[in-house]
């Protein structure tokens with residue numbers, strides 16, 4: 001957590017001018033997010049100055065249906081300063097990866113691969129689950145660069161480097177290969193060049209299965225708090241299919257996972273253009289729909305905040321999610337009137353968000369919630385945490401959204 005707060009007083013960034021999928025010029029943004037806070041940075045002390053804010057813009061490309069941000073923050077700022085977390089430490093990541101694993105098994109059935117490569121393998125949770133499906137499994141992830149990872153199986157090896165630095169010829173050159181990637185593509189500035197490189201090194205039989213957040217489900221669930229600086233890309237089925245077809249690849253199968261970032265899960269391979277999935281998908285989106293739905297989202301956040309401001313009871317948040325500053329941003333409430341944001345993770349005890357003047361407190365520190373109000377701040381996992389909060393028996397439970 002020792003990254004130098006001063007660096008965040010002038011955040012380095014670049015500007016995208018062209019669509020990352022079809023390379024058309026970006027039209028003006030459909031959502032402007034002035035002073036959008038940085039997320040995922042926890043610090044030891046409450047910050048007295050307002051830092052970690054930068055203007056962001058969300059664009060939808062009308063040509064290919066791709067959603068994207070145009071302010072691209074230096075990845076070192078975003079990732080070096082982050083509170084690090086690994087897949088197994090987060091219940092939501094585990095369930096998201098279990099769902100992804102089920103989809104992979106549904107697509108590959110009993111097929112045995114020579115090699116399975118995972119791009120962004122995190123703590124090897126997924127590769128470990130797939131270890132009987134290949135002769136060798138290779139995880140690629142720069143976060144593993146400095147760590148002495150204990151490999152869970154002799155068939156698994158890791159490359160602790162950025163994807164761009166890796167010679168794929170060595171990895172994908174021969175035999176039956178499966179390439180998987182979970183929640184990686186949305187973070188990369190140039191997903192088109194990454195997929196082009198992968199396809200170049202693959203054979204006709206190489207199978208790809210990726211998952212990433214999806215703009216259709218974001219709009220469907222009215223979850224505009226899922227737009228934040230780390231996620232540069234918001235693929236639609238239409239834009240992902242456009243990208244693949246344009247690079248002479250095709251979708252084989254897809255599904256969505258509403259409860260985990262509204263993820264889109266897609267299996268694809270090399271092949272002639274067959275752009276049929278998106279055109280048959282029921283939920284094509286457009287700028288007008290997103291603008292209208294964003295207005296509804298803003299109204300909902302306004303009403304929740306009015307309710308919070310009128311509360312006469314001690315207020316607590318429940319769930320110190322890493323994107324909490326985004327919820328605070330849309331609520332226009334910095335939680336300074338809150339006693340604490342509660343969390344069951346003891347490692348977060350006493351920490352603060354870079355840009356929110358409220359401490360994180362372990363839930364077990366409070367014996368009696370009967371006089372208090374709890375706002376469910378862990379908005380990505382509301383179904384999971386609601387039963388826990390009901391057990392705490394507070395005076396009020398406040399939901400920031402209307403449906404869960």
Ligand SMILES: [Zn+2]
Pocket residue numbers: 019020021022023024061062063064065066
């Ligand atoms: Zn485009």
